[in-house]
Amino acid sequence: DSGVTQTPKHLITATGQRVTLRCSPRSGDLSVYWYQQSLDQGLQFLIQYYNGEERAKGNILERFSAQQFPDLHSELNLSSLELGDSALYFCASSLLGQGAGNEQFFGPGTRLTVL
Amino acid sequence: EDQVTQSPEALRLQEGESSSLNCSYTVSGLRGLFWYRQDPGKGPEFLFTLYSAGEEKEKERLKATLTKKESFLHITAPKPEDSATYLCAVQEGTSGSRLTFGEGTQLTVNP
Numbered sequence: 001d002s003g004v005t006q007t008p009k010h011l012i013t014a015t016g017q018r019v020t021l022r023c024s025p026r027s028g029d030l031s032v033y034w035y036q037q038s039l040d041q042g043l044q045f046l047i048q049y050y051n052g053e054e055r056a057k058g059n060i061l062e063r064f065s066a067q068q069f070p071d072l073h074s075e076l077n078l079s080s081l082e083l084g085d086s087a088l089y090f091c092a093s094s095l096l097g098q099g100a101g102n103e104q105f106f107g108p109g110t111r112l113t114v115l
Numbered sequence: 116e117d118q119v120t121q122s123p124e125a126l127r128l129q130e131g132e133s134s135s136l137n138c139s140y141t142v143s144g145l146r147g148l149f150w151y152r153q154d155p156g157k158g159p160e161f162l163f164t165l166y167s168a169g170e171e172k173e174k175e176r177l178k179a180t181l182t183k184k185e186s187f188l189h190i191t192a193p194k195p196e197d198s199a200t201y202l203c204a205v206q207e208g209t210s211g212s213r214l215t216f217g218e219g220t221q222l223t224v225n226p
Contacts, residue, residue, distance in 0.1 A: 002158065031212065043159070043202065043216040056213050090158050094212065102212050103149070106158035 003027065004093050004107035012113045018079040021110045025072055025093030031055070032074040033094070033104060034066055038087040049074055050096075081114045088112075117142045117207050121217035128193055128224050136188040136201055136220045144208030148186050150179050151202040153219070159202055162188075193224045 003026035011019055025032050034046040045058035049068035060066075063081075068074045078085060088111050092104040118141040128134055140148065147166055151159035163172045165181040172179050176197065178189040188201055200221045204214040 002160070004158075033213070035214075042218045043204075043214075045213040045215070048212060058213060088156075092158075096212075102147075102206070103161055103164055104212070104214060105161055106151075108158045109156075111156070 002105040002107065004091060004105055006089075006091050006107040006110050008110060009108065010111050010113075012115065013081060014115055015081055015083060017081050017114075018077065019081065019112065021076040021078070021089055021091075021112075023074045023076070023091030023093075023107060025074070025091075026105055029093035029095050029105075030072065031094045031096060031102075032068055032072070033092040034060075034074070034076050035090045035092065035106075036087050037090060037109075038084075043090070046076070078112070083114050086112055086114045117205055117215040119203055119205055119215055119217035121201075121203050121220050123220060124218065125221045126223070128190075128222070130194055130224055130226050131192045133189070133191045133193070135190070136222070138186040138188070138203030138217055139184060140186070140203075140205050141184075142205050142207045142215075145205060146208045147206040148181055149204045149206065149214060150177075150186070150188055151204065153200045153202055155200075162201075190222070193222075195224050195226050198222055198224045 005024045031050045046060040048056040088109045091107045120139045150162040153159045163179040200219040202219045204216045
């Protein structure tokens, strides 16, 4: 158990809908990362927040957005869902925002299925 | 652009048969190389971080090494419970803390 929690575990929805995925980082960690894992693309970095501020952005679609709240939990919002958005979404956390030794610990993931 | 290539894609071993997994990388400035283990439908589990060429780290039957162009994950006398996908990732000097992952090596250890 990494100490990172994600809810829900599974989400089934229809095309065009909007969903929110939630992540609580390990106690004491200030940075949260979101990754997408699909069968054809492996693990892809989406976005990073550090202590409430956006720190880095990857290939995140405009239909997707995220935020980190004062209690350091984070939410990833996915809207206008398409079939291709079906994937495992992982949250990871680390103590710091950058620098060597910044190991990331992953949560159990949310499996999103878009029908 | 950072690139991480893992080989082989899949590896099947008999229990006790030692082997190595390879991770080749291309980055402009390596800040760290990470190894993770991932079981089906689960989140990646952190194993090791390597920072500089020549560095080695060990944990039970696993040993990770690093050169300027690649990393190896050596598995000594594997057991069936070592079966998993092993992921390699790099953290590059100018891109903050994001990890760029390889596609992974799916390891199966038969009893």
